[in-house]
Amino acid sequence: MSEKALAYLTENRDRLLEKLNDFLSIPSVSTDSVHKEDVRNAASFLETYLADTGFENVQQIETKKHPIVYAEYTKAGPNAPTVLLYGHYDVQPVDPIELWKSEPFKPEVRDGRLYARGSSDDKGQVFMHLAVFEALMKTEGKLPLNVKVCLEGEEEIGSENLYRTLQEKKELFQADFAVISDSGMVAKNQPTILYGLKGFTGIEITVSGPDHDLHSGMYGGAVRNPIMALSHILASMKDENEVVTVDGFYDGVEDLTEEERHLIEQVPSEDFVRATGITETVSEKGYTAKEHTMARPTFEVNGIYGGYQGEGTKTIIPTSATAKITCRLVPGQEPDRIQEALEAHVKKVAPKGVTVKVKKEKLSAKAYKVEPNHPLIQKAADSYTKAFGKETVYVRMGGSIPVVEWIEDIYNIPIVLLGFGTPDDRLHSPNESFPLDSYDKGMETLVYYWNEIK
C-alpha cells in the first residue's frame, strides 16, 4: 500500500516543495523578540496544515513564550499503536547575514540542495512528516497508526517550556513510542539510526589561596599556589591514557559488547585529525576514538583561569584559580551521583593551604539508549535501507538532546531518532541547506516505516 502514497509524493512534488518554501519563508527566529509574530505565524502554518490533512484536536498550546502545536489522529483505532512525533518549527538566528549566498528566508535550490534557514534544522524534516501524512491520508483515506504531534517553538532557546508542558499535559501527549527527526545521517545517503545519546553533567572547581595577589618574591615559599593546586587536582582526575581516575565514575557503565563494537566499526569513520587540526587522536585505553566518542563517558575541562593573563610576566601568587568541567555520560551513570563522585574526589585530593570549592552545574541530563535490535528500531532500519538502497548503520552520539531525556523520563517509552540531515547541512551557520534527495528518500523511508509499524 506504500506505492500509492509514494506516487502521490512524486506527482505533488512541486506543489509540496512550494508549500515547504512558504513554511521556510517565515523567519521564526525564537531567540529574537522582533520575530515573536513570525514564530506564531509558523505555528499557525502547521496548525492549518495539520487540520487540512485531517488531524483532530489541533491547537496551539500557549506557554510563557512560544506556543507548542498539538494535533492528534486517533482513527487507527485502539489496537493500533500511537506514535508521539516531536519536532520544532523555530530556527536559529541568521547572523552573520552577509555570509549567506542567498537570503536565509527566500529558499533557493542550488546543486540539488535547498538553501534556507531551517531547511535541515528542523522545519524541513518536520515538513517531510506532514507531507507523508498528507500523502497517506489522500491515497488511503487514513493513517496506519495513531499519531500525536508535538511541535515546539523554543528548541533553539533550550526548550524552556517543553518539559513543564509535557508534565502538565502528560495524558494528552501519552503514546507508545516517539519518533524524532531532528538529527542527521553520518554521511549523505548513509541510512543512520541514532540509538544512543550521551547525558551530561558538570562542576566548577575554584581553588582559593591568599586574599590578594601576592609578591612572589616576598611570599613564594610560604604560600600554596592556587593554580598549581588546581593543576594537581585536575591531573588527578584523568590520566594520560584518557581514563577518568575518579572513584565511582565508571560505576554502572556496561562494557561494550562485541556486537556493539561491531556496530560502531561499521560506521563510516570521520577523519578526526582532518576535521579538528590535531596531530593525532587519543582515546580511552582499550577503546578506539570512535568507540570513545560514541559510547564511552568523557571528562573535559572546558575552561580554566587564574592570575595574570596579560603580556609578559607578573610575578604574583594569584588569589585563586577556577576550572570548568563537563562530563558526557553513558547509560548507567546518574548525573547526580557523578557530580557527587567528582566533588568527593576533589575534596579528597585538595591540598592543605588552599580552600577548594565545588559548584555543581544545575543543568544535567541522563544518557539515552534504546536496544539497536528493538523491533521499532529494526523496522526503521529496514525502511531506511529500502528507501536509500544501502545498509543502515547504528550510531551512538556524544551529544545530548534534552527532549529525548524528558520523554524517557516522563513516559519511559522507546524513542526512535530518525534523522535525515547530512554533515554538510551547516546547521546554525550561514547557508544552511538540505539535500533534495534526502528529502525525497527520507519521505519514502517514512512511508515504509508507518506502514510497517501499523
Place this chain on the structure above:
Amino acid sequence: MSEKALAYLTENRDRLLEKLNDFLSIPSVSTDSVHKEDVRNAASFLETYLADTGFENVQQIETKKHPIVYAEYTKAGPNAPTVLLYGHYDVQPVDPIELWKSEPFKPEVRDGRLYARGSSDDKGQVFMHLAVFEALMKTEGKLPLNVKVCLEGEEEIGSENLYRTLQEKKELFQADFAVISDSGMVAKNQPTILYGLKGFTGIEITVSGPDHDLHSGMYGGAVRNPIMALSHILASMKDENEVVTVDGFYDGVEDLTEEERHLIEQVPSEDFVRATGITETVSEKGYTAKEHTMARPTFEVNGIYGGYQGEGTKTIIPTSATAKITCRLVPGQEPDRIQEALEAHVKKVAPKGVTVKVKKEKLSAKAYKVEPNHPLIQKAADSYTKAFGKETVYVRMGGSIPVVEWIEDIYNIPIVLLGFGTPDDRLHSPNESFPLDSYDKGMETLVYYWNEIK
C-alpha cells in the same frame, strides 16, 4: 671622631629636614613625561648639594631618558677604600591621589613619620647619605674613605639605561665595594642586613590542540584536551611537598648551613597567615616557610588561561591553554640553565596529541649573596647595632634588585645593602612615609660605618 658629626646632625636637624623637604617637593615621577623637567630638577638638586658638600667631578650623565648624577670624592687617598654609593631620585606615580591624607609632594610630619612620595623609596634614604657626608665634611674637613656616587632617575621604570652606562663608563664607577640604601628593615628599629637576593627567570607554556573550539559531544573521546594536558605538565613540575620535580632545577644550589638556618631563625617572623589571608603556610619539605621564602628557590605559576571563562558552562574542548611561570633563584642557579631545564622537562612530559611550546622570558637575573661574615658586612652590622641599640639580623630576600646583579656582574665587588625603611612605609602606595627615628638612627649608623671602614 663620630661624635662631632653626630652633634652636627643634631644641631642642624631642622635645617636638614627643611632641605629634605625641598628635595621631596620635586615631583620626580620618572614614568610620566609630564614630569620630565621635575626629574631633571631633582637631579640638579643633588648635583648642587654634592658640589656644595665638596664632591668633585659632579655631573649629570645624560642617557636616553633621565640623567644619572655622578660625583666623586678622592681625597681620602690611594690607601683608603672607595665605595660606590647607589641610589635613585625618581619616584613612583601618586595615583590614586584621592587616597592621600596630605599632598604627596608637600611633605608633612604626622605621628613621627614624614609623609611624602619618595620619603622612603628612595629620596629619603639618598638624602641621609648626603647629609652624613655633609656632617663629616663640615666637622672633619674630609671623608674617611673615597666615594663615588651613582644616583639614577629611572629605577621606577626598570633602570632602562643604567646597565649600559655602567658598562660604558666602567672605570668611572669602579670601586672596592658598593653600598645601596634602597631596602628596609624586617621590623621598625630592627637593624637588618640584607645579604642575599634571589634571581629570577620565567617561561610561558602553551599547549595547542584542535584548530578551533570543538563540540565536546562530537569530539570528546578522540581529542586530547589542552587544559588537561597543561595540568598534567604543571603537576609534574612541583609536587605537593612544594619540591620542584624538574631535573637539574636544584643543581648547584648549596644546602643551608646550620649557621645560616640559625641566622634565619633570628629574623622576627612575619605572620604569613595574617598578612596573606591563607589558611596555613606550606613550604618545601625539610625547610620552614621562612627558610623557603628567604633562601630556597621557588617556582610559581603566575597565571593560567584557556577555553571558556564566562558564566555557566560551554561544552567545548578548547584550542589551547597557557601558563605563565616564574622562578626565584638562589646562588648557584643560572637563569639560562634553569630555563633550559624547565623546557627540557616540559618537552619530556608533553603528551601526544597536542603541540607544546615553551617561550623563554627575556628578563632574568642571577641571585646575589654576600657572606654574612664578610668584614664589610660585619662592620655594617656593628654600626647598625650601635645606632639602634639592638642586635642586627641577617636576611636573605625572595625579591630581586636588578642593579645588584649588574654591579656584581660588571665589577664583582661586595655589595652592602643597608636599608632603613620599615614594613609600614607603603612604598608605591598612597601615604608613603618614613619614620623620623629611622632617619636619625640611620644617619647615625652611616656615620659609624664610614668611620669604621676607613
